[in-house]
Amino acid sequence: MEKVADVQCFGGQQQRFKHVSLVLNCDMHFSLFLPPQAKNAKVPVLVWLSGLTCTDENFVTKAGAQRVAAELGIALLAPDTSPRGEGVADDEAYDAGMGAGFYVNATQAPWAEHYQMYDYIVQELPALLAREVQALDLKRMSIMGHSMGGHGALVIGLRNVDTYQSISAFAPICAPSQCPWGEKTLGYYLGQDRSTWQDYDASVLLASAKKSIPIRVDQGLADNFLTTQLMPEKLIAAAPQNYPLQVLQHKGYDHSYFFIASFIEAHIRFHAEFLNQ
Amino acid sequence: MEKVADVQCFGGQQQRFKHVSLVLNCDMHFSLFLPPQAKNAKVPVLVWLSGLTCTDENFVTKAGAQRVAAELGIALLAPDTSPRGEGVADDEAYDAGMGAGFYVNATQAPWAEHYQMYDYIVQELPALLAREVQALDLKRMSIMGHSMGGHGALVIGLRNVDTYQSISAFAPICAPSQCPWGEKTLGYYLGQDRSTWQDYDASVLLASAKKSIPIRVDQGLADNFLTTQLMPEKLIAAAPQNYPLQVLQHKGYDHSYFFIASFIEAHIRFHAEFLNQ
Numbered sequence: 290m291e292k293v294a295d296v297q298c299f300g301g302q303q304q305r306f307k308h309v310s311l312v313l314n315c316d317m318h319f320s321l322f323l324p325p326q327a328k329n330a331k332v333p334v335l336v337w338l339s340g341l342t343c344t345d346e347n348f349v350t351k352a353g354a355q356r357v358a359a360e361l362g363i364a365l366l367a368p369d370t371s372p373r374g375e376g377v378a379d380d381e382a383y384d385a386g387m388g389a390g391f392y393v394n395a396t397q398a399p400w401a402e403h404y405q406m407y408d409y410i411v412q413e414l415p416a417l418l419a420r421e422v423q424a425l426d427l428k429r430m431s432i433m434g435h436s437m438g439g440h441g442a443l444v445i446g447l448r449n450v451d452t453y454q455s456i457s458a459f460a461p462i463c464a465p466s467q468c469p470w471g472e473k474t475l476g477y478y479l480g481q482d483r484s485t486w487q488d489y490d491a492s493v494l495l496a497s498a499k500k501s502i503p504i505r506v507d508q509g510l511a512d513n514f515l516t517t518q519l520m521p522e523k524l525i526a527a528a529p530q531n532y533p534l535q536v537l538q539h540k541g542y543d544h545s546y547f548f549i550a551s552f553i554e555a556h557i558r559f560h561a562e563f564l565n566q
Numbered sequence: 567m568e569k570v571a572d573v574q575c576f577g578g579q580q581q582r583f584k585h586v587s588l589v590l591n592c593d594m595h596f597s598l599f600l601p602p603q604a605k606n607a608k609v610p611v612l613v614w615l616s617g618l619t620c621t622d623e624n625f626v627t628k629a630g631a632q633r634v635a636a637e638l639g640i641a642l643l644a645p646d647t648s649p650r651g652e653g654v655a656d657d658e659a660y661d662a663g664m665g666a667g668f669y670v671n672a673t674q675a676p677w678a679e680h681y682q683m684y685d686y687i688v689q690e691l692p693a694l695l696a697r698e699v700q701a702l703d704l705k706r707m708s709i710m711g712h713s714m715g716g717h718g719a720l721v722i723g724l725r726n727v728d729t730y731q732s733i734s735a736f737a738p739i740c741a742p743s744q745c746p747w748g749e750k751t752l753g754y755y756l757g758q759d760r761s762t763w764q765d766y767d768a769s770v771l772l773a774s775a776k777k778s779i780p781i782r783v784d785q786g787l788a789d790n791f792l793t794t795q796l797m798p799e800k801l802i803a804a805a806p807q808n809y810p811l812q813v814l815q816h817k818g819y820d821h822s823y824f825f826i827a828s829f830i831e832a833h834i835r836f837h838a839e840f841l842n843q
Contacts, residue, residue, distance in 0.1 A: 296820055296822055296824045296825075297786075297818040297820065297824065297825070298828055299827070300828075350628050350823065351628065353630030353633065353827065355824075355827070355828075356630065356828075356831075511574065541574040542574050543573055543574065545573055547573045548573075548574070548575075550630065550632070550633070551574075551575055551576045551577075551632075551633075554633075
């Protein structure tokens with residue numbers, strides 16, 4: 290693991306690393322913000338999963354998240370959205386291939402060789418950080434994301450309720466089995482047997498949830514993808530009675546980082562309740 | 567003037583406009599954040615001038631300024647850093663030509679035809695906004711910027727103390743007559759008679775200031791350009807006794823937007839003291 294950037298920000302350090310991923314079978318980058326408290330104590334980790342076309346850097350430069358993370362003493366981990374590099378299968382469109390890993394373990398050629406983002410996020414990256422960055426307390430971890438990354442956060446959190454303390458999402462793809470983005474790309478990565486998609490569909494997972502994990506979702510009502518791709522109503526309908534799910538709808542907000550920046554403070558404070566216990 | 571983007575952000579609107587500039591003799595873009603208060607009242611205007619290589623969009627996406635501007639009811643105006651387009655003179659390097667207007671009125675060929683950024687910022691753009699955006703109170707205006715834009719804010723504010731209420735700068739070029747960036751590009755735009763450079767040198771202007779305008783400067787001490795290009799010590803040395811200049815130095819911070827984001831709240835609150843009187 291090689292540190293390729295380290296810049297002071299809100300009294301903490303915004304860092305970027307390069308490493309060899311054995312799970313993804315390629316070189317990867319990720320970004321890590323260490324709050325000032327990390328100089329003296331182990332700090333909890335809040336994972337951010339980005340949306341289609343993003344790298345690990347969009348969130349770091351655009352969301353304005355470091356301010357509140359520095360105040361509350363929480364590290365921010367931003368992985369990339371897919372495997373990268375020569376020899377990694379790709380698609381001409383923005384919604385499959387590089388920049389569009391969908392946080393699944395692909396089973397189909399030519400994708401399966403590299404597209405194992407679920408295992409990378411859940412297993413390889415936390416294990417790497419546990420070995421390499423002493424300041425992180427990886428027993429206190431929560432997860433959030435945007436759009437495809439909101440889908441990733443919901444799926445990964447719901448399938449690992451003992452690993453993550455809380456989940457949040459901005460404009461997540463709530464039912465990828467039933468929207469064009471998901472139908473195309475889950476078809477590529479998992480094949481046409483839709484029963485294999487269920488493990489990666491947050492609405493399906495929530496409907497059968499055995500154990501509760503607190504979830505917060507924020508959705509802009511001026512979001513162009515709301516009705517065709519995101520469908521938060523399916524998540525709401527799937528939630529078992531009394532499940533700790535809150536879905537907050539915001540008039541006038543679209544799908545952009547201006548929406549994320551407007552509500553990132555509320556998300557980090559939501560997670561802090563569970564991370565700082 | 568054509569609105570090309572309008573996105574909700576912190577309850578206000580982040581907008582982008584395209585217009586024909588008669589002063590610059592080309593099409594220009596600028597960005598404008600209207601805080602929520604602008605729906606019901608005229609709001610003051612805080613101008614941001616960006617640094618080398620930037621457009622009007624870097625500040626808008628990276629600084630995280632809209633949150634505090636929305637809280638305090640201040641509009642943020644972010645112009646571009648130079649004329650643009652086919653037929654506009656350019657340089658192969660990043661520190662002259664497009665993206666590097668230096669906020670001066672060029673007198674030399676081939677630059678003079680388009681590079682009139684001083685008049686564009688001081689006269690044309692405020693006059694355009696006074697006509698087109700009723701929500702702005704252009705009698706309450708302050709100015710700030712970064713690096714080349716910090717130089718621009720200091721020069722424009724010091725030469726127009728009745729137009730602007732206050733000035734601030736992040737890592738400004740404090741004495742462009744005496745640093746490589748300024749010597750190269752003021753030479754291009756103004757010619758080799760260095761007496762013509764004095765009107766664009768903040769340290770020279772401050773030394774002969776007849777009327778005070780409050781100034782705040784923040785400088786990171788891990789900034790690679792500190793000693794060769796920025797030289798805040800020259801601004802401090804030039805200030806008349808009891809001049810309301812504060813220069814704050816910050817250990818560990820570099821020249822990037824992570825530095826700007828860390829202190830933008832303090833700058834906007836500094837200006838609000840004078841804008842909201």
